[in-house]
Amino acid sequence: MAHTIAVDTGGPVPLVTQIFEAMAEKIDNGDLRGGARLPSVRRLAEQCGVSTLTVSNAYNRLVAQGYLEARRANGYFVSGRPRPMSRQSEPRKLPPRAASVDSLWLLQRVYEDEKAVLRPGCGWLPESLVFADGIKQALTTVAKKPNVAFTRYGNPLGYAPLRRQIQLLLAHRHIDCDAKRIVLTQGASQALDLAARALLQPGDTALVDDPGYCNLFPALWAMGVKMVGVERTPQGPDLYMLELLARQHRPKVFFTNTNLHNPTGTSCSPAVVYRILRLAEECDFHVVEDDFSADLVAETTQSVASLDQLRRVIYIGSFSKSISPTLRVGFLAGNDEVVERVLYHKMAGGLTSSELTEQVAHAILVEGHHRRHLARLCERLTLAQETVCKGLASAGLTIFHRPSGGMFVWAGFGLRTDVVEVAKQAAAKGIMLAPGYLFRPDQQPTPWLRFNVAQADDPRLYRFLDEVSSRHAEE
Amino acid sequence: MAHTIAVDTGGPVPLVTQIFEAMAEKIDNGDLRGGARLPSVRRLAEQCGVSTLTVSNAYNRLVAQGYLEARRANGYFVSGRPRPMSRQSEPRKLPPRAASVDSLWLLQRVYEDEKAVLRPGCGWLPESLVFADGIKQALTTVAKKPNVAFTRYGNPLGYAPLRRQIQLLLAHRHIDCDAKRIVLTQGASQALDLAARALLQPGDTALVDDPGYCNLFPALWAMGVKMVGVERTPQGPDLYMLELLARQHRPKVFFTNTNLHNPTGTSCSPAVVYRILRLAEECDFHVVEDDFSADLVAETTQSVASLDQLRRVIYIGSFSKSISPTLRVGFLAGNDEVVERVLYHKMAGGLTSSELTEQVAHAILVEGHHRRHLARLCERLTLAQETVCKGLASAGLTIFHRPSGGMFVWAGFGLRTDVVEVAKQAAAKGIMLAPGYLFRPDQQPTPWLRFNVAQADDPRLYRFLDEVSSRHAEE
Numbered sequence: 001m002a003h004t005i006a007v008d009t010g011g012p013v014p015l016v017t018q019i020f021e022a023m024a025e026k027i028d029n030g031d032l033r034g035g036a037r038l039p040s041v042r043r044l045a046e047q048c049g050v051s052t053l054t055v056s057n058a059y060n061r062l063v064a065q066g067y068l069e070a071r072r073a074n075g076y077f078v079s080g081r082p083r084p085m086s087r088q089s090e091p092r093k094l095p096p097r098a099a100s101v102d103s104l105w106l107l108q109r110v111y112e113d114e115k116a117v118l119r120p121g122c123g124w125l126p127e128s129l130v131f132a133d134g135i136k137q138a139l140t141t142v143a144k145k146p147n148v149a150f151t152r153y154g155n156p157l158g159y160a161p162l163r164r165q166i167q168l169l170l171a172h173r174h175i176d177c178d179a180k181r182i183v184l185t186q187g188a189s190q191a192l193d194l195a196a197r198a199l200l201q202p203g204d205t206a207l208v209d210d211p212g213y214c215n216l217f218p219a220l221w222a223m224g225v226k227m228v229g230v231e232r233t234p235q236g237p238d239l240y241m242l243e244l245l246a247r248q249h250r251p252k253v254f255f256t257n258t259n260l261h262n263p264t265g266t267s268c269s270p271a272v273v274y275r276i277l278r279l280a281e282e283c284d285f286h287v288v289e290d291d292f293s294a295d296l297v298a299e300t301t302q303s304v305a306s307l308d309q310l311r312r313v314i315y316i317g318s319f320s321k322s323i324s325p326t327l328r329v330g331f332l333a334g335n336d337e338v339v340e341r342v343l344y345h346k347m348a349g350g351l352t353s354s355e356l357t358e359q360v361a362h363a364i365l366v367e368g369h370h371r372r373h374l375a376r377l378c379e380r381l382t383l384a385q386e387t388v389c390k391g392l393a394s395a396g397l398t399i400f401h402r403p404s405g406g407m408f409v410w411a412g413f414g415l416r417t418d419v420v421e422v423a424k425q426a427a428a429k430g431i432m433l434a435p436g437y438l439f440r441p442d443q444q445p446t447p448w449l450r451f452n453v454a455q456a457d458d459p460r461l462y463r464f465l466d467e468v469s470s471r472h473a474e475e
Numbered sequence: 476m477a478h479t480i481a482v483d484t485g486g487p488v489p490l491v492t493q494i495f496e497a498m499a500e501k502i503d504n505g506d507l508r509g510g511a512r513l514p515s516v517r518r519l520a521e522q523c524g525v526s527t528l529t530v531s532n533a534y535n536r537l538v539a540q541g542y543l544e545a546r547r548a549n550g551y552f553v554s555g556r557p558r559p560m561s562r563q564s565e566p567r568k569l570p571p572r573a574a575s576v577d578s579l580w581l582l583q584r585v586y587e588d589e590k591a592v593l594r595p596g597c598g599w600l601p602e603s604l605v606f607a608d609g610i611k612q613a614l615t616t617v618a619k620k621p622n623v624a625f626t627r628y629g630n631p632l633g634y635a636p637l638r639r640q641i642q643l644l645l646a647h648r649h650i651d652c653d654a655k656r657i658v659l660t661q662g663a664s665q666a667l668d669l670a671a672r673a674l675l676q677p678g679d680t681a682l683v684d685d686p687g688y689c690n691l692f693p694a695l696w697a698m699g700v701k702m703v704g705v706e707r708t709p710q711g712p713d714l715y716m717l718e719l720l721a722r723q724h725r726p727k728v729f730f731t732n733t734n735l736h737n738p739t740g741t742s743c744s745p746a747v748v749y750r751i752l753r754l755a756e757e758c759d760f761h762v763v764e765d766d767f768s769a770d771l772v773a774e775t776t777q778s779v780a781s782l783d784q785l786r787r788v789i790y791i792g793s794f795s796k797s798i799s800p801t802l803r804v805g806f807l808a809g810n811d812e813v814v815e816r817v818l819y820h821k822m823a824g825g826l827t828s829s830e831l832t833e834q835v836a837h838a839i840l841v842e843g844h845h846r847r848h849l850a851r852l853c854e855r856l857t858l859a860q861e862t863v864c865k866g867l868a869s870a871g872l873t874i875f876h877r878p879s880g881g882m883f884v885w886a887g888f889g890l891r892t893d894v895v896e897v898a899k900q901a902a903a904k905g906i907m908l909a910p911g912y913l914f915r916p917d918q919q920p921t922p923w924l925r926f927n928v929a930q931a932d933d934p935r936l937y938r939f940l941d942e943v944s945s946r947h948a949e950e
Contacts, residue, residue, distance in 0.1 A: 014811075016651060017784075057651050061784060124628060132622035135831070143614035147607035153599060153800045176532055178489070186661065190825030197697070202677065218823035222672070309536055325628045328829040336489065348693035349824065350665030354803040356610070357829050 007048045015050050019058035027067050027078055038068065038076040120456040121423070121434030121449070123262070125407065129380060129454055130324045131364065131373045138363035142356070149359065156347055157339075158184025158331070159358035165365045166317070166331050173294060174306040175315060177333045183342050184331050184353050188292045188318035191332040192255065193219045194349075195288045195314045198341035199253050200225050207245055207254040209237065211410070211439035211446070213262050213290065216255055227441040230254070232261060234401035236268035239275050246283040253286045259301045260293040260406030263439045263450035265385075267404070273302045280304075280312055286338075287313045292330075295322035296406045298378045310335055319361055321407070322374055329353075329361045381405050384453040392451065395462050396469030400448060412436070412448040417472050419449050431464055482523045490525050494533035502542050502553055513543065513551040595931040596898070596909030596924070598737070600882065604855060604929055605799045606839065606848045613838035617831070624834065628826060631818055633659025633806070634833035640840045641792070641806050648769060649781035650790060652808045658817050659806050659828050663767045663793035666807040667730065668694045669824075670763045670789045673809075673816035674728050675700050682720060682729040684712065686885070686914035686921070688737050688765065691730055695916075702916040705729070707736060709876035711743035714750050721758040728761045734776045735768040735881030738914045738925035740860075742879070748777045755779075755787055761813075762788045767805075770797035771881045773853045785810055794836055796882070797849060804828075804836045856880050859928040867926065870937050871944030875923060887911070887923040892947050894924050906939055 005022040007015055026032045038044070041059060045052040059076050062068040068076045142149070157163060163179040170177050185191040192213075200206060202224030208216060210229025220227050228249050231238040237256060245251070256276070259267045268276070280287050287304050294301050294317060305315035310333055318330035332342060346353070364370050382405045389402050392411045400410035412419065423433040436448035480497040482490055501507045513519070516534060520527040534551050537543040543551045617624070632638060638654040645652050660666040667688075675681060677699030683691060685704025695702050703724050706713040712731060720726070731751070734742045743751070755762050762779050769776050769792060780790035785808055793805035807817060821828070839845050857880045864877050867886045875885035887894065898908040911923035 014653065061651065125626070127623055127626040130622075130626040132625040135625045136618045136620075136622075139614045139618035143611045143618065145611075147605075147611075148602055150607040150610045150799050150801045151600070151602040151605040153795075176491070176536065186825035186829070193824045215823065215826060218819065222820060222823050224677075320628075324625050325827075326625045326829065326831050328825070328827065328831075344693065345697060347690065348697050349668045350661040350803070351690060352800075352803065354661070354829055354832050355801050356803075356835065357831055360831065 005044070005048055007050060009049065015054045016057040016061065019044075019048065019050070019055060020061045023058065023062055024067055032078050034078050036078045038078070040075055117430035118455070118458050118461055119432045120451050120461055121432045122452055122455055124325055125321060125454050129377055131322070131370065132324065134364045134367070134370060134373060135324060135326070135360060138360045138367065141363045141367070142359050145359070150356070152355070154352045154355035154358075156343055156352055157182065158353050159355045159362060162358045162362040162365070163331075165362060170315070170333060173300060173303060175303065175310065175333070177310055181310065181336065181339050182331055182333045183339060183346060184329060184358055185346070186328045186353060187320050187325065187330040188290055188316050189215050189330070191316040191330050192216050192288065192290060194342045194345050195316065195332060195334075196220060196223060196225065196253070197345040198338055199286050199288070199314070205249045205251045207242070207249070207251045207285070208441050209256050209261065210441055211263050211436060211448070212255070212441065213257065214439050217441050229441045232264050232266060234266050236266060236272040237276065239272065239279075242276070243279055246279055246285060250283070251285050253288055254280065255288045255290065257290050257292065258303050259291055259297055260403060260408065262292070263408050263434070263436070264400055264410040265403030265406055265408045266401050268302055270302050273304050274307060277304050277307050277313070288316065289313055290316045292316070292318045293321060293406050295374055296378060296381055298375070298405070305333070314338055322377070323361060323364055323370070327357045327361055329357050378405060381407060381454060384457070385409065388451060388453040388456045391456070391462050392465070395465035396473070397465065407452050407454055409451050409453055410436070410448050411451055413468060413472060415447050417447060417468070419447060420445070422468055423449070425468070426464060429464060431461060480519070480523055482525060484524065490529045491532045491536065494519075494523065494525070494530060495536045498533065498537055499542055507553050509553050511553045513553070515550055592905035593930070593933050593936055594907045595926050595936055596907045597927055597930055599800055600796060600929050604852055606797070606845065607799065609839045609842070609845060609848060610799055610801070610835060613835045613842065616838045616842070617834050620834070625831070627830070629830035631822055631827055632657065633828055634830045634837060637833045637837040637840070640837060645790070645808060648775060648778060650778065650785065650808070652785055656785065656811065656814050657806055657808045658814060658821060659804065659833055660821070661803045661828060662795050662800070662805040663765055663791050664690050664805070666791040666805050667691050667763065667765060669817045669820050670791065670807060670809075671695060671698060671700065671728070672820040673813055674761050674763070674789070680724045680726045682717070682724070682726045682760070683916050684731050684736065685916055686738050686911060686923070687730070687916065688732065689914050692916050704916045707739050707741060709741050711741060711747040712751065714747065714754075717751070718754055721754055721760060725758070726760050728763055729755065730763045730765065732765050732767065733778050734766055734772055735878060735883065737767070738883050738909070738911070739875055739885040740878030740881055740883040741876050743777055745777050748779050749782060752779050752782050752788070763791065764788055765791045767791070767793045768796060768881050770849055771853055771856055773850070773880070780808070789813055797852070798836060798839055798845070802832045802836055804832050853880055856882060856929060859932070860884065863926060863928040863931045866931070866937050867940070870940035871948070872940065882927050882929055884926050884928055885911070885923050886926055888943060888947060890922050892922060892943070894922060895920070897943055898924070900943070901939060904939060906936060
């Protein structure tokens, strides 16, 4: 029959589009002539194995584009009139995509995946350690503000009272910075992207931690920046390699985590921090210091920014760990010229950040209970580090370095184990693991995995890891 | 005296830095020797005409970097020990900046400027027309949600219930779009930036409305995209020019506003919308349709997307006018391939958008009073258009086109008047005007100005405009 249609229910093309296109083609070809009656919505739906809504949408689209006429209570007929437009051409091909997007898409699938039972590979805190009560209280506080608090785009730098609060925070970290040199961002991730846009051009080289923060890489790929990885040792970046690569590649920027590094949990000593700055001065590169976990350390932390005072260091922080990632509030501090550039890219990319979330973050910081929350959080993470490292070791894993606190630990089964395969087996059991290649700028294999100690307290994880270890011992 | 310092209080270098550098140089040069006593904080502050805090910060920085020693209750002395590091080198020069940033910086100054008494040039609604009550009520609703609502990064596409609500909204606009093809963004501005990143590469050509949305241009400049302006007529884009430029420049994208265009307030008729799509098909370009003001029109609006059904059209919307810009919630809808690209750039540039603001927007949309708010808003804007157009005409201005509603109207004094000069005179009187060149992709002069009818009801504005008209009549 002229109106038989084969639909592909598993394919990427929406069903409505498939039916629309198939019918339109039949009409264009003359297989269906003007005046011909089409099967009823219900009948075609049954024939194609799709919902009546799908067919009805396809018919409506055919009507809208002049292929069909709907006659009241009588059904759909091929239009006898000339159609107002010829069939639409296929849109042009999009530009080729930047290199691999594996790490990002893993992240994304993870975010979407509600089925995973255990998430020791994820990058966020469990519900019990997020300051949800603080947010709820702050929402109530903010809801009582006068209307004018909810009417403007806000200051391009971000909500001024929150920036002043961050100025105090930075002073505690021995970083002297006027609130005018602090830009509020959508988490540390946007801050990294903006710093990259301000400091780099396509074709430039940047040094990055290897392994390092996985969401930085897609941002640099998309910009056409060449990445060179600096191996991370238990003491911080490998200083010998840092110097060698800096002299060889003349990078413009080095992106690094100073404290409780993602993914290894390692921190830099004062001497390492000093040496990073000296190399930056000698080889003339900027340091983008993502200190996302400064709040997870009970005592004052080391930072390159505290030595340099934001001359060539761009300092980044976030409230995603210390309050909640739901807020999407982070910040960047730098010298006047950097801040001006960052602001340009921030505004060009989406105008101001949300003053609503910034007001909520501010209410939480000034309200008084946040310090108590942080103290408890640090304590819980320190305990979790001990328990999880012990558990991983018992399950036969090697620990790269035992962190003093924070969320992350880097561990592996040894060189003979394919951790990507292990992660696949784990996924089949509802356990989301994070194989180490995701954290490498070149996405090359590594025998390590990142564990989130705050999400790794379930015995089923250790039973699974035990099984992997015994299997590999037998081989 | 060896420690006399000349500071430049009007310059771009922070005062603390100036004092720090001058002192460090004197010590490096040997003008100040080890053991020498420095003037007290108060005294140097008086000498330099700066605050004691500034000097104290500079001294602290000199101490931190080993130049000085602070002796308790005795003052500051040049350190006798070798400093732990040599003087820091100047960081390397940043890459050259993209072309003019005038329009963006104007916007920014405007956001920062609390002194302006009247803002007929601004792009946002006055407090009285923003749905602040809705936000406050929604905050209270959201504050009652269980803790889990505040603990996650959220779905990369954005908060699912809000996307489903937008799907319904689009269905009313005759755009059939699954919620999986809707990406939530930080306002329409981020949506435009992401669409540009998804569709364009450096060196590509894009057509834009001329005049057009001023925040789109910095985004395209920063990307190295070549912009070609299509003149906007009272009926929409000049179709003759659109065809000519499309054939000449082979653009990949045309960015346009269909309804109540920013800045002219013009809308496209069905025939114009149809012709845009036909040209897009013939010349194979994408259309990025920023329909930011669809909610400001009482009846159903025209759109290229409703004809094309998101094959080659990327459709953008926002809640900045219909709820409040404080939320920073907008959206983008497109075909599967476009959405995948957009998502890549969204995640790379800052991970997920804030689920907190998206929950607030959702609560407002489902709560029921929003429709009433919109009806009132449309009515008020329609009335304001009438009054303001009448007022501008009485003050001697020519109206480009009398819009049926929305916020913007495009008006001018005629070719002989320099509207940039007029805007400067207005600024001196606390009146913020928006001269037309800001809305041109090449920033070339134009005799027009954009007026925001919702911010143009003050008699002082019309007195000022009268004065300008009479002065120019005399000349």
